[in-house]
Amino acid sequence: MQKNEDIQIFSSIAKIYRAMQRELNRRFQKLNISYLDFLILKATSEGPTTMVGLSRRFYVTQPAITSAIDRLEKYHLVERKRSAEDRRVIVITITEEGKRTFEEAVKIYTELASEILKDLGEMDDVLMKLNKILEKINEIENK
Template structure:
């Protein structure tokens, strides 16, 4: 059952499943294309998506620890640490021990990090707009709504069943 307790529609049937018609496969292809195009444009800043993504998150103040970034970006904490080590080596990020809890290390953008992070949103807007070429505003809004519903359905599948 899905989140509103109605049976899930059977759009895919074993034996008739075609990967080229898979929502997951197509979403992965779109994401791969978006990341490749963003990486190509951000290479001039010496950044890969493993670096510009946490840089952007830090700039938008969504996360400020390795654990929070790892959860938010669905990445292994070890991989996140390596990306942040590279950002720190480039002088874009620094680590600061929390004054409330000495076990917590906060991540802070340097002035150079803030300057570089400001260059990410225009690149992402360009890349995403190019991927949405030919869509109407209504189609764009519908796509966002449909993807949000899929995220909610996926989240509901991970929640423990109600007692």
Template structure:
């Protein structure tokens, strides 16, 4: 059998496990998970979007979305509201407490993003981002 480090997918998975571990530890201090941080950040960008819209933006499937939003709602970080124009649609609204947590998430994410860019090295950053983008688009 070949050395697993020969396979790009294995190396990417190893990197993501370390990234997840690091970010999970930082976000745990705020009482949220990585997917919940994505939800809060999406609501900072556009408050009052539907569960479906959040799922599309964050790549979270609908079955997981319900559980994640339930926890955020329980922790008073978001509220669900019926759409007055479409009673079947449920909109998610970030609370003031949620905004405060989301602001901390953005700060943590920005710091970590800068660290990752530093680890890549100045000459590799643009090519790395381009390569990842090619992989994402090429495997659609």
């Protein structure tokens, strides 16, 4: 019986993630970004990164990252630069406009999280436990 429950839990997590991603894509449209673009802006706001690094970090293909970077560059949200150490490596940095867009996107992201979790206020202890479990799963995945 445990295997069926495990599958059901894993399936629920995947469904929640897809639903959240769809809703964020819808809400981010007014900023001309997608959820993947948001993740790239977040990563570049933490410091310059490579195309390969972004691809590995977000489990997407390099062509998907290239397409996203093309789009972000079109709106002047990120810049591509050649690495000074290795000219074959392309480094992605966020622009000032990208920082402003990212800040707006964080507000949208936070609003959605608040909307979803607002009715669960009386379950704070359960949510804290769930968060610890999800962090543990994430740690296993990132090993």
